[in-house]
Amino acid sequence: MMKLVLTLLFMTAISPGMDFVAMPGQSPLIQFRIVFRAGSANDPKGKAGAAAMTASIITGGGTKTMTYQQVLDAAYPMAARLRDQVDKEMIVFSGSTHVDNLDGFYSLVRDAILTPGWREDDLKRVRDDVKNALRLSLRENNDEELGKEVLYSLLYKGHPYEHPSLGSLAALEALSMADLQAFYKEHLTQANLTIGITGNYPKGFVERMRTDFSVLPKGKPSVLKLPPLAPLKATQVTIVQKKTRAVAYSFGFPIDVTRDHPDFPALLLANTWFGPHRNSGGNLYQRMREIRGLNYGDYSYIEYFPNGMFQFEPDPNLFRRSQIFQVWIRPVEPPTAHFALRLALFELERLIDKGLTESDFETTRDFMALNVNLLMKTKSAELGYAIDSKAYGIPEYTSYLQGALKKLKYEDVQKAIRKHLRKDRLQIVAISDNAEELKKLLLSDAPSPMKYNSPKPGDIVEEDKLVSTKLLGWKAEQIAVVPVEEIFK
């Protein structure tokens, strides 16, 4: 009997249900992050974009009792707005309000998420918005983000992560209201829900939310079993043909390291030395931009970081159980495109062959221990990181990273580089107006000497000789040209 009771208790404890991350404080700004552990990876077959459209109609549509216009009218004087973010495994609804307006704003948030209006005219508008976000904001008007998303799609071929979180144009066109309702019913459930709140909210507010959100179906966790990624047999180059001034590159490969992996701090340190986001101190940035003036910047990543051209810190709640190592080369002038790619690969090889110096290790470690505080400079970010830490099963992020950095040894970083990074079997994506010519150049393996507008120091002249004659050894079947119209169809 006792055994049965214990079993029941244990089951209650582990049975999935609504979760809370509550961070009460003195700030009059109340921030919400309402997170569902489901995302575009859960889009049903042929319905790529179901998660994105469902989230969009919740934040960009009416509720059962109010039209979208009425929602906007009510929210306007509070200057408060509910936003959504959809990634592979998380859907986030976030917003902030002054405590003066907490009741008014919360009721809008609650009704939007719990009783969406499902109106056809909202669907029509939201469909246009999501299609334009995919077709224009991503595919046509932002070569750099396009390169990154194509890289992800190619590396995750046949995997639930394959399609962009926004979906595909054809599937978006075909999605019906019933599809969105089905997605909502299956995935926006208590089992997937974590509610985060911070600020000077009144006593009992968390309980009020718990009661309100209990109307969601209990559901089952939507976490999918992710298939292993089939490794590339050889490097693949995909050149997207698009009318554009310059040539943008992204390249990379999948890694086994996510935030909860024991090697994460070591690999993050290596990456922070090599290509920290929008930081002029990174090695890649120094070698490519500062010394040679090839472009506006060059960075690398071990976690997904969308919209990097618009922001300096990553958004939280982009939890993924699979990540890639990625290098981002900002657009280069077409005559230097061959050289720039060779140089980026040369630097990656040097990182793998030589790693960091002990002094680089120490300065990077000390930088990271302080810089991590800046990631938490807003309460909303702190809340987001706390929710992510729960998802990854790690302690609070700042102390987790600072603690790990304290213990980290130089050799750990060198080992992590050799273990997780590689020089070959890369997926490379280029966006270029002259794809066939770039393909020919790459296949020719001909020297690509650099001409600068000013003299360079002797060591750079010598290094350039090596870089410009670096043999890539690629064959025709390794390089594909794809017209931009074919992307995300």
Add this chain to the structure above:
Amino acid sequence: MRHPFFAVLLTTAMLTAAEPRKIFDYPYQQHDFANGLRLFTVPTDYPNIVALYIVVNVGSRNEVEAGKSGFAHFFEHVMFRGTKKNPPQKWEATMKAAGAATNAFTSDDLTGYHATFSKQGLASILELEADRFQNLDYSESLFRTEALAVNGEYNKNSANPTSKLSEKLRETAFDAHTYKHTTMGFLADIKAMPDQYAYSRQFFDRFYRPEYTTILVVGDVNPDEVKALVQKHWGGWQRGQHVAAIPAEPRQTGERKANVEWPVPTPPWLAVAYKVPAYSDETKDTAALDLISALAFGSTSPAYQRLVIQEQKVDVLGGGAAQRVDPSLFTVFSRVKAEKDVDSIRESIVSTLNGFKDTPVETKKLDAVKKNLRYQFALSMDNSQAIASELAGAVALRRSPETLNKLYAMYEQITPEDLRNVARKYFIENGRTVVTLSGPKAK
């Protein structure tokens, strides 16, 4: 554990008191040094972090010489090329040691340099920055390389049609004033930048002077300590004499139109702009124009409701008056879903603004907008860097945070009659410029 209690008490009071309190209500200390340098220190209770913004009142507005468009922005890049004492590597190392995130930005009226870091780094960073603002020293070779990075910046922006739309709008709307060019500058001038080394030294000598510069230190700091550090490292900086002669824009005498042909398929874009006066916190114009932009095209406006939500003919609609040192533009941007609707959307935008000339706005609607503006401001001030960034904009215009308080107080005073007067004065055909952007015509 310290709390941002000042923010709590004051922001709450501000929003609930019958008589609105100051919108920017952080206690701050201002200090004017003998050489013309100005310092604002704003202690906040966000722990450990300090945001340092150094604002120079020079921007693309100051680029009066032919062939020099984009130079203020280019010079922002050059400022990272080091001094004798602190070559770039050493600068990076000092910033790294404080865990700093650093960057810079340029607009029409200002160039801003910022670093956000752990408070232990304050003294070393104030010293480091004082050195480059006073002793910048770079070789011609490094200068020429940096010019290429600016070209790279133009390239990365160029895939977005709105960059080109703004470029064309300014070029069309202005004749003499330097707002004719964007902060990036004309492409031909960017291409010629590598050859401007001598001019760059002159530019530094003219504008990187204490009387053009304001330092903002916001965060976990002690004002007296900051003042002493600034005195020590910046006090010896020599005042300059240069004042740029910015040409006045002649009165526009007729409507202007232009079109941009975009090389890849895109839904058409539309910009409808009117000439409006310079930023002012003393007269009602700026405040009234801000309120009109929200009433006319905000998410609760009849135009938004009709064009975006009901008819769904556009998916982007919005705009307003640029707050600038000199007379600038009130611009409404829209992305139109179908080419055939461009004309009717243009007419809708024009008639919406014309409507303000005759029909008085309901007080209730006006009050909702005023409330929105105040809460928007309060919600944006959620960390030390955001506060410093907000103040940097104010410094560009009036070299003081008080201009925010004056402007928000002015919003409160605006009546429906004021809106009518301002609409009649500025939404006139002779002051209008319309620019469209469209993709390749179907064959």
